[in-house]
Amino acid sequence: xxxxxxxxxxxxxxxxxxxxxxxxxxxxxxxxxxxxxxxxxxxxxxxxxxxxxxxxxxxxxxxxxxxxxxxxxxxxxxxxxxxxxxxxxxxxxxxxxxxxxxxxxxxxxxxxxxxxxxxxxxxxxxxxxxxxxxxxxxxxxxxxxxxxxxxxxxxxxxxxxxxxxxxxxxxxxxxxxxxxxxxxxxxxxxxxxxxxxxxxxxxxxxxxxxxxxxxxxxxxxxxxxxxxxxxxxxxxxxxxxxxxxxxxxxxxxxxxxxxxxxxxxxxxxxxxxxxxxxxxxxxxxxxxxxxxxxxxxxxxxxx
Ligand code: SIN
Numbered sequence: 001x002x003x004x005x006x007x008x009x010x011x012x013x014x015x016x017x018x019x020x021x022x023x024x025x026x027x028x029x030x031x032x033x034x035x036x037x038x039x040x041x042x043x044x045x046x047x048x049x050x051x052x053x054x055x056x057x058x059x060x061x062x063x064x065x066x067x068x069x070x071x072x073x074x075x076x077x078x079x080x081x082x083x084x085x086x087x088x089x090x091x092x093x094x095x096x097x098x099x100x101x102x103x104x105x106x107x108x109x110x111x112x113x114x115x116x117x118x119x120x121x122x123x124x125x126x127x128x129x130x131x132x133x134x135x136x137x138x139x140x141x142x143x144x145x146x147x148x149x150x151x152x153x154x155x156x157x158x159x160x161x162x163x164x165x166x167x168x169x170x171x172x173x174x175x176x177x178x179x180x181x182x183x184x185x186x187x188x189x190x191x192x193x194x195x196x197x198x199x200x201x202x203x204x205x206x207x208x209x210x211x212x213x214x215x216x217x218x219x220x221x222x223x224x225x226x227x228x229x230x231x232x233x234x235x236x237x238x239x240x241x242x243x244x245x246x247x248x249x250x251x252x253x254x255x256x257x258x259x260x261x262x263x264x265x266x267x268x269x270x271x272x273x274x275x276x277x278x279x280x281x282x283x284x285x286x287x288x289x290x291x292x293x294x295x296x297x298x299x300x301x302x303x
Contacts, residue, residue: 009162013040020266021100051077066218096123104137130168130193145180233259
């Protein structure tokens with residue numbers, strides 16, 4: 001018998017699988033096709049203070065070994081999330097959930113986290129300072145150690161829950177940003193978000209995505225994600241949620257060896273809605289193949 005259990009900021013997870021924000025809605029959409037309580041947890045759709053219609057279409061472009069998205073943080077806004085989405089989630093998911101929060105100013109992050117803080121089902125905040133698809137917010141906070149730290153500090157002051165900060169890979173020194181967030185009081189680091197990418201259509205000779213550029217994700221980015229998780233694990237003493245191109249049980253093990261205690265699956269959910277279920281079911285077989293009894297024993301094992 002193998003054990004898939006792990007823990008994240010003091011909360012025990014049945015397994016490390018966490019569908020990434022933006023690829024799993026508010027959970028209840030997927031609960032129509034399988035019991036989502038098999039998941040470790042999931043990170044719900046990125047939520048902002050005000051409702052957002054998102055970017056013009058086309059917003060998605062398929063690429064080799066991945067896809068580009070430029071959704072633009074479409075969401076109904078925090079008031080409607082609390083009023084409409086979380087009550088539906090509560091009926092089908094009985095574990096702590098991760099609240100993914102974005103903003104266009106420090107005050108907006110603070111407002112949204114404050115509003116969500118009293119929601120009992122929220123186990124952690126995943127503060128997204130890494131969305132590449134919006135101007136004047138998102139990634140602009142996550143590409144500077146000082147700006148990322150300022151968001152963390154401000155959010156920590158208004159919440160009682162663990163604050164995990166989701167970092168952008170579109171930087172030269174990921175370690176400096178992770179360390180600044182840890183020093184500002186972050187309880188965990190989540191990485192990586194998408195890599196800024198572009199695809200040009202040969203017929204129209206124009207970018208495929210209406211917003212021209214977008215975030216590239218999928219199996220092609222996994223080596224970048226593994227490298228960054230490995231580097232950050234060496235530099236900080238807080239837990240890491242690793243993600244980026246994860247689509248198999250083998251990938252989960254590789255990510256945990258790099259240093260992740262929980263693993264996010266993103267683009268794979270868009271290709272196959274059963275991706276997380278399949279990975280969870282396959283993990284015991286792959287663990288046995290590699291002589292792993294307890295998944296939590298391998299965290300950071302590659303160091
Ligand atoms: C989006 O809504 O554009 C994607 C969110 C993200 O990459 O953080």
